[in-house]
Amino acid sequence: MSKESAALKKGRKGSREISPSLPDYRGYFGEFGGRFVSETLMPALIELESAFKIAWRDPSFRKEFQGMLAEYSGRPTPLYLAEALSRETGGARIWLKREDLNHTGAHKITNAVGQALLARRMGKRRLIAETGAGQHGVATATVAAKLGFSCQIYMGSEDVRRQALNVFRMKLLGAVVSPVDLGGRTLKDAISEALRDWSRSVGETHYLLGTAFGPHPFPLMVRTFQSVIGQEARRQFLKRVGRLPNVLVACVGGGSNAIGLFHPFVSERAVRMFGVEAGGIAIAPGLHAARFAGGSVGVLQGTKTYVLQNGDGQIENTHSVSAGLDYSAVGPELAYYRGTGRIVFDSVGDDEALEAFRMLSRTEGIIPALESSHAVAYAVRLAKTLPRDANILVNLSGRGDKDVMEVSRLLEEKGETL
């Protein structure tokens, strides 16, 4: 047996350690997932899968990853009891997993660190990424600066306009920001353009995809890196409360903060899980991003999952007050758990999310990202229906500094004052 095939065997063994059964060897979670990409990218995805599995079994890689999370990103992030917020609901206790306190202000940095370390191991010299609100773009530009990669970020031109601050941050960090003037000029179009770049440059470039979406192995890899959220939360909860939370709540765009929190709890049948999608203005074509409410099974950007599409199978545009949830498809593993009933999905609209944005700021002195505000809003809804000794854990996936200008504009538009 050659050295290489021995290493690959080890890699395969590693895959069993990462997850007992899912995804399968073709990257499917039940009927969802797969690798729907052009042949030009297939060998790169196969190489990436194998490199990831070998690295994840390597204690020195894990040590490097954990070390950088601790020293550079500030992990573990705190578990925080939002007493005043809970009191205001009159019901269950709401706890926050403070992912907003990560370096760069969101959970995104964890995945960026993991993939960048892997890319360095693979000998890549350049990172590319897509971004919507700019948080993943900033996280990628940050690790690129730290680890010495050249970096190019694709961002829809509509998002470039809406998120000028993050564009400046990325440039400051040394990244090239390329506005994408195609389609709806938002996240979906940025992903397409990043995939096109990767087809041209696959030898020297790693595509640092920002969420648990896209072709295998991205959903597996992003979940594995982000599961640190749920692992920490579990430990912290047991230590602090002496038992597991009753309910977990996370917002769902592509789904990386949700699967990161949920995955370590999946086999705990007593823990209920809720994924919150963006209800936008209304559940009607083009006015929301609730894929499970208005979508159907389809194939987009490398994966088979729930997609918002019209009667001809053309992908529909989306709307949400939060750019990070404003996307037409959802991660395949979440689609799978929705099918098994393990995770329940619901949606929160723009207005309710804005209300929660203000409520958490006012009661706790924590300004949440508009994405995370959807989860906070849903937790408030749930708390009212649950007894006072029940515990709800919310993934506060990001902080809201990036959103204050947009919220100020929206309030003005509505004629409201603070």
Add this chain to the structure above:
Amino acid sequence: MTAGPSAKVSQSGKSSFKRGTSPPALIPYLVAGDPDMATTRRYLRLAASAGVFAVELGVPFSDPTADGPVIQEAARRSLRHETALSELLDWIEKIPREELPPLYLMTYFNLFHHMGVESFCHRARETGRVAGVVIPDLSFEDARDYRPIFRSYGINLVGFVSPTTPLDRARKIVREARGFVYYVGLMGTTGSALSLTSSAREMVKSIQEWTALPVCLGFGVSEPKMAQEILGFADGVIVGSRLVKEEEDPGRWEKTFLEFVAASRKGKS
């Protein structure tokens, strides 16, 4: 105009192609409905009378991740008047057979999935005018679930080999390919600049040793002279963006198309 390349794929999907005796072949790519269906029909008629090997008829999709700017733009123009896959099959069925070259429908997998792969195959066979399909984002692995369906209806599922494909993988892809083998001439999206490398020649030659199917090279063929050169070693050449660029202007499209037809005839002589 009838003395053109005669290597053809019959509507049942059986190839009468014989390497060495069949003349080299041109496969023009058209975006259906760009600028309108009447013009598409006119281009198809012209291609049929020029005796092309086949036409790749692109069905526009909202998110064409494997296409460069020229085809993206054409797809957007076409999508303005909603060219749905099922309606396109109805439309094809009404065209007299003699006005149609062998047709390969090219689009992204979501459109087939949305219609239902089996329903699509059933309808496509009913029209008697669809030789096969070219689906850039249906990987060899994911195709496993669908290959038997395409086969049972006699719809050829074309196999892609790219410059990044390792040899052993290429061999598997070629073994399962039907209709023709699509060799992606360059890494990137459609319409980028192609420079022919000796590795492309070698790869095409290897594939030809493994299969009796025609091996056709596409992506980035921007000039008739380049098509002619490709046909010195490949069995067919696919011309996409260069022709799509002219789709809005029938006069220019026809002129360009005829230049490629002439070049492809010179190809092997």
